[in-house]
Amino acid sequence: MKHERLSADKPYLVLHEPEPDGQGSEISTTTVFLTASTCPIGCTMCDLHVNTLPGATPSGAITRQIDRALKDSNAEWLKLYNSGNFFDPRSIPPVDYPAIAERCNRFERVIVENHPQFGKRRLQSFLDLVSCRFEIAVGLETVQPRWLNRLGKQMSRDDFSRYAGEISQLGVDLRVFLILGVPGIDVVESVRWTRLSLRHAITCGARHVSIIPARSGHGWSGQAGALPEFSTTMLADAHETWLRDADGRAVVTVDLWDVSVTDVAHSRLQQSNLTQRF
Numbered sequence: 001m002k003h004e005r006l007s008a009d010k011p012y013l014v015l016h017e018p019e020p021d022g023q024g025s026e027i028s029t030t031t032v033f034l035t036a037s038t039c040p041i042g043c044t045m046c047d048l049h050v051n052t053l054p055g056a057t058p059s060g061a062i063t064r065q066i067d068r069a070l071k072d073s074n075a076e077w078l079k080l081y082n083s084g085n086f087f088d089p090r091s092i093p094p095v096d097y098p099a100i101a102e103r104c105n106r107f108e109r110v111i112v113e114n115h116p117q118f119g120k121r122r123l124q125s126f127l128d129l130v131s132c133r134f135e136i137a138v139g140l141e142t143v144q145p146r147w148l149n150r151l152g153k154q155m156s157r158d159d160f161s162r163y164a165g166e167i168s169q170l171g172v173d174l175r176v177f178l179i180l181g182v183p184g185i186d187v188v189e190s191v192r193w194t195r196l197s198l199r200h201a202i203t204c205g206a207r208h209v210s211i212i213p214a215r216s217g218h219g220w221s222g223q224a225g226a227l228p229e230f231s232t233t234m235l236a237d238a239h240e241t242w243l244r245d246a247d248g249r250a251v252v253t254v255d256l257w258d259v260s261v262t263d264v265a266h267s268r269l270q271q272s273n274l275t276q277r278f
């Protein structure tokens, strides 16, 4: 497993970006990519381990990273992404919850990532400390059972649905990450399964669904060359279909990280990402 040499006192990336609030407005959002312990799940396509620490995250480090990241932030929403699972105690030490919660409470909404295997009791103890709106992002990726298995998610569609129900009962909002495309599958089939996955995520109560075109990188166990290729125009057209399917029940965005900004369809996608109402 490849790791960059990172300091446990510095987030490896901080972004200030607008997010659609679902009412037609843009909300200023700071995303802190925390440097933390490697995720033990090890999904096939995941390349996030590159920016992680090989051992457990030292206590106090996450709070120092958040303070550093928030120095220049006037954002309303905060995303704390730790290249793993927020309720994994090796990644985010529970002893730091009170200090992290104190920082979260300066924001209207805080979004973290978590896998259903981690920390139902720890979720409750964290919720006891926060007064902000809390949202958990879960990487469902796809509802195609064979692909889900091949991705090594260690989660079935039913595990996801159960977890979605549990967090909803606790008053926590749900964000869902879906992947568009896996190696060896064509573009049409990829869009079709993302459509079915989107419907499932919305049925399970997702407030926001973020669709991520599969990208090459350090994941995919050497099969990245067999990924389908999506043009920006194709993505913009597919986004319109997904928005129609969602019919205002959830925010649906397409991740633009690998999309060329010089492409005319890029601004179409950017526009449709940000101006949604439900």
Ligand code: SF4
Residues within 6 Å of the ligand: 039, 040, 041, 042, 043, 046, 047, 048, 083, 084, 085, 115, 139, 153
């Ligand atoms: S659960 Fe998330 S962070 Fe962990 S390996 Fe899978 S995709 Fe990567």
